[in-house]
Amino acid sequence: MSLIVQKYGGTSVGTIERIQTVADKIRQTWDLGHGVVVVVSAMAGETNRLLDLAHRMAAAPDRCETDVLVSTGEQVTIALLAMRLKEIGVPSRSFLGHQVRILTDNVYSKARIHSIDATEVTEALERRQVVVIAGFQGVDPEGNITTLGRGGSDLTAVAVAAAVKADACEIYTDVDGIYTTDPNICPDARKIYKIAYEEMLEMASLGAKVMQTRSVEFAMKFNVPVHVRSSFSDVEGSWIMKEDKGMETVVVAGVTLDKNEAKVTLKGVMDRPGIAARIFGALAVESINVDVIIQNVSEDGRTDVSFTVSKVDAKRAVAAARVVAEELGGFEVTTSDNVAKVSIVGVGMRTQAGVAARMFKALADAGINIEMISTSEIKVSCVIDLRFAELAVRVVHDAFDLGVSP
Amino acid sequence: MSLIVQKYGGTSVGTIERIQTVADKIRQTWDLGHGVVVVVSAMAGETNRLLDLAHRMAAAPDRCETDVLVSTGEQVTIALLAMRLKEIGVPSRSFLGHQVRILTDNVYSKARIHSIDATEVTEALERRQVVVIAGFQGVDPEGNITTLGRGGSDLTAVAVAAAVKADACEIYTDVDGIYTTDPNICPDARKIYKIAYEEMLEMASLGAKVMQTRSVEFAMKFNVPVHVRSSFSDVEGSWIMKEDKGMETVVVAGVTLDKNEAKVTLKGVMDRPGIAARIFGALAVESINVDVIIQNVSEDGRTDVSFTVSKVDAKRAVAAARVVAEELGGFEVTTSDNVAKVSIVGVGMRTQAGVAARMFKALADAGINIEMISTSEIKVSCVIDLRFAELAVRVVHDAFDLGVSP
Numbered sequence: 001m002s003l004i005v006q007k008y009g010g011t012s013v014g015t016i017e018r019i020q021t022v023a024d025k026i027r028q029t030w031d032l033g034h035g036v037v038v039v040v041s042a043m044a045g046e047t048n049r050l051l052d053l054a055h056r057m058a059a060a061p062d063r064c065e066t067d068v069l070v071s072t073g074e075q076v077t078i079a080l081l082a083m084r085l086k087e088i089g090v091p092s093r094s095f096l097g098h099q100v101r102i103l104t105d106n107v108y109s110k111a112r113i114h115s116i117d118a119t120e121v122t123e124a125l126e127r128r129q130v131v132v133i134a135g136f137q138g139v140d141p142e143g144n145i146t147t148l149g150r151g152g153s154d155l156t157a158v159a160v161a162a163a164v165k166a167d168a169c170e171i172y173t174d175v176d177g178i179y180t181t182d183p184n185i186c187p188d189a190r191k192i193y194k195i196a197y198e199e200m201l202e203m204a205s206l207g208a209k210v211m212q213t214r215s216v217e218f219a220m221k222f223n224v225p226v227h228v229r230s231s232f233s234d235v236e237g238s239w240i241m242k243e244d245k246g247m248e249t250v251v252v253a254g255v256t257l258d259k260n261e262a263k264v265t266l267k268g269v270m271d272r273p274g275i276a277a278r279i280f281g282a283l284a285v286e287s288i289n290v291d292v293i294i295q296n297v298s299e300d301g302r303t304d305v306s307f308t309v310s311k312v313d314a315k316r317a318v319a320a321a322r323v324v325a326e327e328l329g330g331f332e333v334t335t336s337d338n339v340a341k342v343s344i345v346g347v348g349m350r351t352q353a354g355v356a357a358r359m360f361k362a363l364a365d366a367g368i369n370i371e372m373i374s375t376s377e378i379k380v381s382c383v384i385d386l387r388f389a390e391l392a393v394r395v396v397h398d399a400f401d402l403g404v405s406p
Numbered sequence: 407m408s409l410i411v412q413k414y415g416g417t418s419v420g421t422i423e424r425i426q427t428v429a430d431k432i433r434q435t436w437d438l439g440h441g442v443v444v445v446v447s448a449m450a451g452e453t454n455r456l457l458d459l460a461h462r463m464a465a466a467p468d469r470c471e472t473d474v475l476v477s478t479g480e481q482v483t484i485a486l487l488a489m490r491l492k493e494i495g496v497p498s499r500s501f502l503g504h505q506v507r508i509l510t511d512n513v514y515s516k517a518r519i520h521s522i523d524a525t526e527v528t529e530a531l532e533r534r535q536v537v538v539i540a541g542f543q544g545v546d547p548e549g550n551i552t553t554l555g556r557g558g559s560d561l562t563a564v565a566v567a568a569a570v571k572a573d574a575c576e577i578y579t580d581v582d583g584i585y586t587t588d589p590n591i592c593p594d595a596r597k598i599y600k601i602a603y604e605e606m607l608e609m610a611s612l613g614a615k616v617m618q619t620r621s622v623e624f625a626m627k628f629n630v631p632v633h634v635r636s637s638f639s640d641v642e643g644s645w646i647m648k649e650d651k652g653m654e655t656v657v658v659a660g661v662t663l664d665k666n667e668a669k670v671t672l673k674g675v676m677d678r679p680g681i682a683a684r685i686f687g688a689l690a691v692e693s694i695n696v697d698v699i700i701q702n703v704s705e706d707g708r709t710d711v712s713f714t715v716s717k718v719d720a721k722r723a724v725a726a727a728r729v730v731a732e733e734l735g736g737f738e739v740t741t742s743d744n745v746a747k748v749s750i751v752g753v754g755m756r757t758q759a760g761v762a763a764r765m766f767k768a769l770a771d772a773g774i775n776i777e778m779i780s781t782s783e784i785k786v787s788c789v790i791d792l793r794f795a796e797l798a799v800r801v802v803h804d805a806f807d808l809g810v811s812p
Binding site: 016019020050053054056057058059060061062065066068069071072075076078079080082083084086087094096098099143145 | 475481484
């Protein structure tokens with residue numbers, strides 16, 4: 001018998017009928033004799049309804065009270081699900097974040113989990129109860145309710161799985177797993193049945209939307225095997241787990257596309273020590289994350305520097321760079337939205353040579369110019385013209401034979 | 407400076423705009439330098455919406471989980487009110503039932519309050535924060551959320567006022583006080599500015615709807631002065647308080663009408679010891695509360711017994727009485743819905759003679775027959791024909807000059 005944590009998102013519990021379906025699904029697992037802990041989100045639309053109330057109530061809703069408000073969304077779901085489980089004969093009990101002492105810091109609306117006290121959960125499991133826990137919420141050391149921000153329920157599920165030492169953490173969602181790339185772009189994308197934490201981390205931060213990086217980080221830290229699967233079917237999904245021998249034989253696990261970056265170019269920057277520190281220091285002060293950076297070869301003591309930032313930060317990045325440009329006697333600052341970042345990810349890259357070259361060749365063969373390159377031990381990213389984004393994904397996906405069953 | 411507990415019901419916080427009005431009202435009190443604790447209900451309609459979800463989810467919704475569900479109603483209100491207060495410059499903090507440790511038993515959906523830990527409330531008040539507490543909810547010794555049943559937010563307010571030793575507990579509602587009788591029946595009904603706890607208790611149990619008996623009991627036990635007033639105006643309401651000298655001079659404080667009782671008549675009951683015990687024992691087993699009882703003079707060893715019960719219990723009372731009738735060799739059981747109970751209440755009755763006689767005469771002068779009579783130290787109740795209910799209220803109200811300013 002195993003101990004399984006199951007997480008159901010807002011769409012999976014979006015209506016009374018869907019919650020009933022989820023209850024039936026839980027019973028199947030419980031009937032097999034497994035211990036089951038369930039983490040649920042608010043019913044789809046509920047969090048936004050509550051946030052709307054807050055914004056009608058106050059121009060700048062207090063963050064602490066906003067957390068008190070929106071955390072009711074998950075509370076409604078756990079109560080409804082637990083009563084449904086009891087109705088169909090499955091002993092069950094609901095727990096709020098504070099009732100399992102999901103202790104967080106006090107950064108309201110995006111708190112970080114410090115610890116979980118699993119005592120009561122374990123006791124309930126020993127009584128063969130299905131434990132239903134509100135996702136997305138915790139409590140700070142003073143006893144105030146906190147919420148964990150976007151993807152918070154996944155994080156709750158992984159953290160609970162770590163705390164109770166679950167055999168698996170199943171994330172039920174509206175897709176049936178993680179794919180080698182977005183099937184909407186590349187029809188021959190295949191489901192990845194096993195992916196290493198590190199690969200998933202890179203893919204998540206490079207644009208794959210299935211799971212947030214911090215949930216993957218948490219799973220990796222505590223070695224929780226995560227199974228991403230569909231709440232609308234019973235087919236096997238994707239396992240996110242510790243790297244194993246088999247994974248190394250796969251050079252590239254997946255191809256990602258990120259269209260949410262903008263490129264900022266600084267032309268005619270004085271090429272002398274300390275200049276880069278001034279520029280990127282100014283961005284850091286503004287809490288702007290810089291992704292890829294390139295610097296051209298210097299000519300006549302001047303050089304060009306380009307970097308990418310998230311599109312929402314682009315304006316502020318330009319403004320900050322212009323302030324530095326004025327102080328230092330002038331360089332030109334321009335920005336472009338017309339870029340996309342295509343990346344390949346795979347732990348196999350560590351042991352195989354020529355992977356980047358194969359990607360560059362595939363792009364070149366398709367006539368796609370590479371504007372910027374960034375690499376790490378297990379990924380290669382190329383910034384290209386936005387117009388070629390989908391084409392680039394397809395040719396790279398092909399170049400590594402990702403459409404073919406291994 | 408005083409310490410004041412204010413309670414606002416569902417109608418008073420029924421919309422975003424009304425919550426904003428309530429926040430302004432709270433600020434007025436706070437601006438004067440008073441300490442303010444606010445207890446709020448769920449927004450009007452919200453509790454029913456949640457209960458409806460529960461009944462769509464399960465044929466017999468688990469009571470414990472139902473309390474987890476419906477308690478979100480008050481949680482939404484405290485968050486919205488506290489954020490509004492902060493928005494208009496009033497430091498404030500919301501507290502859920504468990505956060506002020508409103509400890510109750512575990513009778514879900516109608517729990518009783520055992521104790522309140524006022525430490526955090528007092529600390530917040532010392533910081534000049536307005537404390538906003540969710541009404542209607544508590545927590546049992548195991549940490550499960552409980553709710554207090556109908557009128558629960560009033561009870562929370564009175565209990566909190568007792569715990570923090572407030573100078574007054576203001577109950578804001580949609581009427582502006584307690585009246586000598588229902589103004590819809592008797593246009594010259596007057597507002598009662600001061601009423602003794604005992605009088606209010608009797609009036610509440612005799613049909614006055616403003617406050618539930620258990621909230622009044624709690625206020626009496628801990629000597630909390632309660633001020634019932636309108637949330638839509640600033641006029642002085644009614645004070646429910648300890649009996650004082652002035653109250654004794656008023657013979658009758660108010661006249662109440664209760665149309666929710668039915669009369670059950672047993673004809674030809676054997677008049678011998680133990681029979682009454684058999685009959686009313688059978689009703690007690692069924693948890694049926696009996697109100698007024700009369701027994702006629704015996705004739706030929708047989709007598710008639712009549713009693714009143716709540717209309718909803720009438721059928722079960724008749725069935726239980728018939729079982730006894732069969733066992734004892736037969737008496738006839740009939741029931742009538744066409745009765746009303748008119749009562750007068752006043753602590754002045756203790757020291758004044760002839761009060762009941764004055765009521766009987768008033769009814770007789772109006773040609774109203776009295777079917778049953780019940781008295782206590784501070785009340786007289788007459789059961790009469792339903793057709794004369796409103797007329798009876800008016801003539802009794804007149805007989806004690808209640809329409810005239812004292």
